[in-house]
Amino acid sequence: MLSAHKKSRKENDMKKKIIAFAFVFLLGIVMLPFANGEQVRPRRTPISHQQPEFSQGVYPSSPQGNLSPQEIKEMQRQQEMHETQQRQEFEELKRQEFEELKRWQNQKDLEARQKLHDEEGGYYGGKFVVGSCRIEQLDGVQTYAHNTLLLGGIGMLGYRANPWVSLELEGGFYTGQDAYSFAYRNILTCMGQFYVDVPIGSDSLWKPYINVGIGGVVWGDDFVNSTGYYSMGLGVGYAMTKNTILDISFRYRDTLKRSDEVGIHFLKSYELITGMRYMF
Secondary structure, eight states: OHHHHHHHHHHHHHHHHHHHHHHHHHHHHHHHHHHTTOOOOOOOOOOOTTSOOOOOOOOOSSOGGGSOHHHHHHHHHHHHHHHHHHHHHHHHHHHHHHHHHHHHHHHHHHHHHHHHTTOOEEEEEEEEEEEEEEEEEEOSSOEEEEEEEEEEEEEEEEEEOSSSEEEEEEEEEEEEEOTTTOOEEEEEEEEEEEEEEOOOOTTOSEEEEEEEEEEEEEESSSSOEEEEEEEEEEEEEEEOSSSEEEEEEEEEEEESSOOOSSEEEEEEEEEEEEEEEEEO
């Protein structure tokens, strides 16, 4: 009984010695860099692959005590200059890459705008009209003729059949003051237009065109008066974006047949038109 107790006690002592030896061994490994006069540097955060790795400079292996304070300051100054130069080079590289990307995007956008005038497909848009209209008023005895200023808006829906020909249906509303009675006159129009583009080069953002149209006009308090109209015009389109065209044009319109009935009759008009077309 006593022999077994001694044996167990010896085993426990042996375990304690082994644990103590292992602890001292690990502690020696940890303290070894400090015993050699070195310090453990913290791990640096890795720099992004998009940034240059700035060098920390090369210092002499001789003890620092052999360098004068002026020499240490000069080394630090050179190191700062070196890092500053590297950062400037990196920023310049980023700027050049950004400008190159911007030029590439602008070139792609320009090519898309140049092709817009030649693309087939539908479009819609709106226009603002300023014009002068000739009015005749018949009272059964004599005719009074005068001009009036017209202001109006047009909505249109069209289709470009090929790079040169387009078909368009438009509806417009106009209003103008009668110079004879000083009353405001409202006009509704509906016309079909035929456009032919004038080729001036495939790389131009401008595209001139000519157009002719035919349709009808109604006016009056209840829009009971009507007549047929034809139009001729010319204009130019400018590709602002890859699907938007700025339109500026001049148009002449006149009635197909003049009436001898008593009342107010709208005759020829001259119109300056500006608007936008959106391709889809």
